[in-house]
Amino acid sequence: MLPNALEKAVYGVYATTAVHLAAKHGVFGFLLDQGAPVPTGKIAVALELDEETLDRLLLVLASFGVIERNEHGAYQVPVELAPFLDPRSPRSVGGFLSHVMNSTLGRLPQLDGYLTAGKPSVDASLPAPFDVMYKTPKLTEEFVAAMWQLTYDVSRELVPMAGLAGVRHVLDVGGASGPFCVAALEATPGLSATVFELPEVGPYVADTVERYDLRGRLDFAAGDFHRDEFPPTECVAFGYILSGWTDEIGLELLRKAYRACADGGRVLVMDRLFDDDRGGPLPTAVMNLSMHVEAEGRHRTAAEFIGLLESAGFADCEVRRSTQDKHLVIGFKR
Structure with missing residues (x-):
């Protein structure tokens, strides 16, 4: 297993891609609007996305701590990251x-x-x-x-x-x-x-x-x-x-x-x-x-x-x- 710093450096390109795609397709905004953890299937239906691909992206984001995944496999945006992931926020990283x-x-x-x-x-x-x-x-x-x-x-x-x-x-x-x-x-x-x-x-x-x-x-x-x-x-x-x-x-x-x-x-x-x-x-x-x-x-x-x-x-x-x-x-x- 790689040391933590090297692990994040090596796999960071995947996380960057996942954050970009989630922002581009409205995943973060949708999760924030729901106000409660949401399962992959519901996100996929609401945003008209492929569920399998979305599930893999969400797992990467959760593994990096960008979003949270509960014991039922539902996702939400951590409160401390909301200003940076909300597309309506002046601090959004999407652009x-x-x-x-x-x-x-x-x-x-x-x-x-x-x-x-x-x-x-x-x-x-x-x-x-x-x-x-x-x-x-x-x-x-x-x-x-x-x-x-x-x-x-x-x-x-x-x-x-x-x-x-x-x-x-x-x-x-x-x-x-x-x-x-x-x-x-x-x-x-x-x-x-x-x-x-x-x-x-x-x-x-x-x-x-x-x-x-x-x-x-x-x-x-x-x-x-x-x-x-x-x-x-x-x-x-x-x-x-x-x-x-x-x-x-x-x-x-x-x-x-x-x-x-x-x-x-x-x-x-x-x-x-x-x-x-x-x-x-x-x-x-x-x-x-x-x-x-x-x-x-x-x-x-x-x-x-x-x-x-x-x-x-x-x-x-x-x-x-x-x-x-x-x-x-x-x-x-x-």
Whole structure:
């Protein structure tokens, strides 16, 4: 029998697939709606799924502790996991898993080539990272949904730490469909915000404006942050952006942010942080590997981010940590 850590590592790919399929086919939502343990047959009939295949998936999920199975073979979602498995919850992992399964997983085999030939050599014959993520409307929709689920809930915790009272405008660079902007606008009367993104994302921001009734407060500016200067603002926000790029590109983006910021303005870097010794945490280490195949960057320590901020001209940098995987590093333009 394998040691526990190795067992979970070896068989984890099956668990990830099972969680994704259960989320995709509404199993978790159905179990949560029932409010009591449900046998496989009843789930299969209600969701029009093959009972044998479903039973095998549920057994895997129960063995990993994702769901609970009672002595009668009926299943329910543990209370502590409900916020992450409920498709209606802002903390649901469903959108992120769809992106992992439909985009990231297909690119992981590139790691083999990276190990033997290096990333630059392998990537030379491949399309640019975001050309893949925005290749089709379906992939764009899945990527935007994943970014919402990774961003909105934690943003509600980060916004109060950002000290936006008195700030009139925020520019969210690469802000997807606007999850950080929505959290900021909900918490800050008098604030307006702009998402600066590739043109393909515009319709998703328009949907966000309608869904959250933010006409006149949230708008969209089409642009390429590699080629274009940023619109002027009092606050530039980067959420999961700098970790996608090299130090050189990250520094250039921060210099653009410095030029865009009014005097006394600030930049918000919201990202996963490695511990000072780079020994963890686990989600940061995993996503650091993901950045290697999905983008061109890496995850950093707080000190490394502060170094980039100071090189771009920002001062009085501060680190403010959330209770989740995403944290805040602030720099000020004096």
